[in-house]
Amino acid sequence: MSDRPSIPQPSLRRLPLYYRLVSLNHDKKLAYTSSRDLGLTANVPAARVRKDLSYLGERGRPGVGYDTELLMQRLETFLGLINDKEAVLVGVGNLGRALALYPGFARYGLKIAGLFDIDPAKIGQMVGTLKIMDQSRLPDLVRRWRIQMGIIAVPAQAAQGVAEKLIRSGISVIWNFAPVTLVVPPYVLVKDEDLAVDLATLSHQIVERDQAR
Amino acid sequence: MSDRPSIPQPSLRRLPLYYRLVSLNHDKKLAYTSSRDLGLTANVPAARVRKDLSYLGERGRPGVGYDTELLMQRLETFLGLINDKEAVLVGVGNLGRALALYPGFARYGLKIAGLFDIDPAKIGQMVGTLKIMDQSRLPDLVRRWRIQMGIIAVPAQAAQGVAEKLIRSGISVIWNFAPVTLVVPPYVLVKDEDLAVDLATLSHQIVERDQAR
DNA sequence: CTATGATTGTGCCAGAATGCACAAAGGGAG
DNA sequence: CTCCCTTTGTGCATTCTGGCACAATCATAG
Numbered sequence: 001m002s003d004r005p006s007i008p009q010p011s012l013r014r015l016p017l018y019y020r021l022v023s024l025n026h027d028k029k030l031a032y033t034s035s036r037d038l039g040l041t042a043n044v045p046a047a048r049v050r051k052d053l054s055y056l057g058e059r060g061r062p063g064v065g066y067d068t069e070l071l072m073q074r075l076e077t078f079l080g081l082i083n084d085k086e087a088v089l090v091g092v093g094n095l096g097r098a099l100a101l102y103p104g105f106a107r108y109g110l111k112i113a114g115l116f117d118i119d120p121a122k123i124g125q126m127v128g129t130l131k132i133m134d135q136s137r138l139p140d141l142v143r144r145w146r147i148q149m150g151i152i153a154v155p156a157q158a159a160q161g162v163a164e165k166l167i168r169s170g171i172s173v174i175w176n177f178a179p180v181t182l183v184v185p186p187y188v189l190v191k192d193e194d195l196a197v198d199l200a201t202l203s204h205q206i207v208e209r210d211q212a213r
Numbered sequence: 214m215s216d217r218p219s220i221p222q223p224s225l226r227r228l229p230l231y232y233r234l235v236s237l238n239h240d241k242k243l244a245y246t247s248s249r250d251l252g253l254t255a256n257v258p259a260a261r262v263r264k265d266l267s268y269l270g271e272r273g274r275p276g277v278g279y280d281t282e283l284l285m286q287r288l289e290t291f292l293g294l295i296n297d298k299e300a301v302l303v304g305v306g307n308l309g310r311a312l313a314l315y316p317g318f319a320r321y322g323l324k325i326a327g328l329f330d331i332d333p334a335k336i337g338q339m340v341g342t343l344k345i346m347d348q349s350r351l352p353d354l355v356r357r358w359r360i361q362m363g364i365i366a367v368p369a370q371a372a373q374g375v376a377e378k379l380i381r382s383g384i385s386v387i388w389n390f391a392p393v394t395l396v397v398p399p400y401v402l403v404k405d406e407d408l409a410v411d412l413a414t415l416s417h418q419i420v421e422r423d424q425a426r
Numbered sequence: 427c428t429a430t431g432a433t434t435g436t437g438c439c440a441g442a443a444t445g446c447a448c449a450a451a452g453g454g455a456g
Numbered sequence: 457c458t459c460c461c462t463t464t465g466t467g468c469a470t471t472c473t474g475g476c477a478c479a480a481t482c483a484t485a486g
Contacts, residue, residue, distance in 0.1 A: 006421075008443065016413035020392060034463070041394045047445070050464060062464040063452040079413045080420035094311035099408075101307045104392065108412050148419075173419055175412070179233060179317065181254045189422060191415040193408070195312075199321050199388070200229035200292045202404040206361075206386055207293035208219075209402060223473070247433070258475070263434060275434040275481040427486100434481075443472070451464075456457100 011052040017042040018049065019075045023107075025068045032065035081109045086147045087175070088114040090162050091154030092122055092132050095177060099153060100127050112151070114141050118158075135162075139169040149173040156180045224265040230255040231262065232288045236320075238281045247278035294322045299360045300388070301327040303375050304367030305335055305345050308390060312366060313340050325364070327354050331371075348375075352382040362386040369393045 021041045025033045035049040042049070053066065058074045060066040076082045089100055092115050100112055115132045117123065125132045133141075141147070150166035152159050152174060159178035166174060173189045176182055179197075182190055234254045238246045248262040255262065266279065271287045273279040289295045302313055305328050313325055328345045330336065338345045346354075354360070363379035365372050365387060372391035379387060386402045389395055392410075395403055 010443065012414055012417060013410070015417075016407075016410040017394075019413065020394075036463080043394070045445070046463085047447090047466090048443095051444090051466080054465070060464055061452065062450070063454095063462050065463070078417065078420075080416040081413065083416070083420065085416065085419070094314045098307040098311040102408070104409050105412065108409055109416060110412060173415070175415060181230075181233075181256070189415070189418055191411060191418075193411060194229075195315070195406070196317050196321055197226070197229040198404060198406060199318065199323060200232065200294065201225055202386070202388060202402070203293040203296070203298065203322060204225060204228075204291065205402055205404075206298070207291075207296065221473070249433085259433090260436090260475070260477090261473095264436080264474090267435070273434055274483090276432050276483055278433070430483100430485085432481105432483085435479090437478095438476090439474105440476105441472105441474080444470080446469090447467095449465090449467105451462100453460100453462080455460090 007052075007055040011055060014042050014044065014048075014052055015075060015079060018052070019072070019079065019081075022066075022068060022072045022075060026072050030068055032061070033068045033071060034065035035060070038066075081107070083109055085110050085149050085173075086113045086145060087111070087149035087151050088116060088138060088142060088147055088166075088171075089151040089153060090116045090135065090138070090166070091152065091158075092117045092125075092127060093153065093155075096151075096153035097127055099151060099177075100130065110149075113145060113147055114138075118154075135165070138165065142166070142169040142171060147171065149175065151175045151177070152182075153177045220265075220268040224268060227255050227257065227262075227265055228288060228292060231265070232285070232292065232294075235279075235281060235285045235288060239285050243281055245274070245278035246281045246284060248273070251279075294320070296322055298323050298362050298386075299326045299358060300324070300362035300364050301329060301351060301355060301360055301379075301384075302364040302366060303329045303348065303351070303379070304365065304371070305330045305338075305340060306366060306368075309364075309366035310340055312364060312390075313343065323362075326358060326360055327351075331367075348378070351378065355379070355382040355384060360384065362388065364388045364390070365395075366390045 018038045021038055022033055035046040038049045039046040056074050056078050058071055089096055089112050100115055115127055115130045116135045116138050117132050118135050122132050123134050150171045152162050154162050156178050159180045160182060163174060163182045163184060167188055172187060175191050177193045179194050184190055231251045234251055235246055248259040251262045252259040269287050269291050271284055302309055302325050313328055328340055328343050329348045329351050330345050331348050335345050336347050363384045365375050367375050369391050372393045373395060376387060376395045376397060380401055388404050390406045392407050397403055
């Protein structure tokens, strides 16, 4: 059925970088954006940009570039940024708090609809415009508001338990900031985010670079 | 000159995940760790794990697995985790605060040695054991302590300026949390960390999955 | 000492991703 | 209208990455 050639993973990861520049150019009221400029912000050759964008079906104008407005809309649609994604955030520690208050998410269609923690001292506190609630109220709120995404920002030991609770409540997308591999049913989409993993690869690159002298 | 077969990028990104399980098994006093188990935590087939580990030169014992202690040390060396990395963090907003207080970094050899901000109201405040300092004191501290890494957690508009200041002070590794592409000299190593980029790819995956029904 | 079961190391092939080069298309000057 | 400059779209060859299968190796039981 879906015989359209699905986009390669590496291309998909570059699209958000293109989106950054396109939004910027849109704000600057630049009518066109060239593949060369897009390549500069994503650190890839211009030909790669064009090939990536060809997966979207969007066509640029030779001699001019891509229509900024059109391309922005196309990226927003393709990346699903125009779809509202409501989420609950579990674990309001330092990281959880930062996520809850991060202003950039709104532009990407993410709206955090509820904060949960297990620490009685935190229940009732306000973070921005949201009040921290006890986890016992989570299932009810998720079902009532038909929330599809859960953000896990609890310590590693608690993460699997939270994931199971989220899934039992009907959530099928998890953005996981705990440094563990979650075990979930196949229909659940999990995106892991582990700063330590990136730190480790950076660390290796430092070693490699310094050895090269 | 350096004709050693450098490790493929995808393999490098998996190593920290292996390291997670190996550390765990080490704590559990398990003498050996199998490629099968490593594959489960990284979501890859066991054969891939073995090939990845072969880049390290480490050999497992057929019929048994990899020596947990040895493999852990090997990964720590290869990833450079045993090398202390001192860093200054610029921009103590919500994210910067969370990074400064993140407990997991120590295990990866990262030590944050100084916090800086430009907001007069924040100067002098304590975050954990560190006092927030004015950016004017940054160059001196970086030079005196021979700090090599800078962590940028300021708003997008300020990031390029901060990067230049860090580089002028002698820093050659930047962990960038601002959603911009920094322009830096070639000898400077930059690792970008953009939650919105990952959110966007997750968002696309949601669209794709939901369309598949 | 032998047989058995488990696990590693790796060669080979298929598939994915990349880089290059060039034809095609649009814009603008004269 | 024609020439020239700029930028896109993409076919092709190359390189990189992944999966599979199987021989080689080691531990253990009898």
